[in-house]
Amino acid sequence: MHRKIRLAALAVGCLMIASSSSPAAAKPKVVVTIKPLHALVAGVMVGVGTPDLLVKGASSPHTYALKPSDARLLNGADLFFRMSERVEPFTVKVIKSLPRRVQVVTLRSAPGLKLLEIRTGTTFERHAHGGDHKHDRKHDHNHDQDHADEADTIDGHAWLDPDNAKAMVVNIEQALSAKDPANAAVYKANAQALTAKLDALAAELEQALQPVAGKAYIVFHDAFQYFEKRYGLNAVGSISVSPEVPPSAKRLTELRKKVTSLTATCVFAEPQFDTRLVKNLVEGTPVRTGTLDPEGGRLEPGPELYFALMRGLAAGLRGCLAPPA
Known part of the structure; x- marks a missing residue:
């Protein structure tokens, strides 16, 4: 009799555990x-x-x-x-x-996100993302x-x-x-x-980017201003207004002036898009080229990707703007 009671109690306990653990x-x-x-x-x-x-x-x-x-x-x-x-x-x-x-x-x-407005000009200068907070x-x-x-x-x-x-x-x-x-x-x-x-x-990143703060460069499309503003960087223009819209001849002419006047030290491509525009822009100039990826396209997904992405941006900027002698 006692054995039957113990078995019944055990069965009920198992059912309770199963029913309570399944949803959790x-x-x-x-x-x-x-x-x-x-x-x-x-x-x-x-x-x-x-x-x-x-x-x-x-x-x-x-x-x-x-x-x-x-x-x-x-x-x-x-x-x-x-x-x-x-x-x-x-x-x-x-x-x-x-x-x-x-x-x-x-x-x-x-909540609490610090947002910036899109920059729409052909080129943009340091004041647009330095100490001026009117767009924040x-x-x-x-x-x-x-x-x-x-x-x-x-x-x-x-x-x-x-x-x-x-x-x-x-x-x-x-x-x-x-x-x-x-x-x-x-x-x-x-x-x-x-x-x-x-x-x-x-x-x-603050420490890593100090040596290149203020050095002028051009990006493929204007995807990096949050990074720039946070670390005092100096992008002076973007090749494309947006990834979906090819740059106009007028825009490329303005950027070419930036490059040939040596205002820009580097022009950065992105791995997701055609790099020929970047090559054409710097052809015949001493301006260097590099690659920046705002989305980690070449990185393996996972919890560490964000950190690899941000360190990769810093390394890419340093490598082009302040290459080792």
Whole structure:
């Protein structure tokens, strides 16, 4: 009799454990658009799960086309992280067709993000991103603005300032914790550790970039002003207004003047786009060329990608602007 009672109690206990552990063990299905954001989300999710990445390899989010397999992945997601409609135009239609249970987190709307307006001139001088703060915006969270990014004039590459990355980490942790309360303590601890690493990275980059602060250079497209402003760098122009729009003859003429007058020390290409424009621009001049990648196209995705990306930008700038003798 006692043996039957013990067996029955054991069976009930097993059922209770199974029923209570199943929901908690279900990891949230998370999808992220681009590598820098994926790295931050992956860092917050360490020990719980691994987010899926949409834009793989050296593909550009500006020109990315969703595949059927991507659509299936998104339809099965619990959380979908993106930067903005401007950075990932393919998401405009995507989010309209997602099931209602899929929560879309637009990190462009993260509280505390320090945002900069897009520069539209043919060339831009140091005062546009040095001590002049008139174009800075502290963004207050407003869900009504999540789907209106295309109507504003904000540069979407905000992750290139470590302080903005920290603000995103807070937003990521909150979204994950709300969706998966059972692992909230893990997400919070990971977010705190990641924030400390970002602080250390910011200080490291400050020291590394001091020797090239103020030296003039030209970029392929204007994707780096958050990095420039944070570290006192001096981009004087971009070849293209945006990756989707080829530069006009007038724009190239103005940039050529910059190059031939030796105002610019280097011209930087991007691995995702045709490098012939850069070669043509510097032909017959002593100006050096380099490569800068704002999205980590050549890097392996994962929690460490963001740090490799930022250190790679610093190394690329130093290598061209202050090459070893």
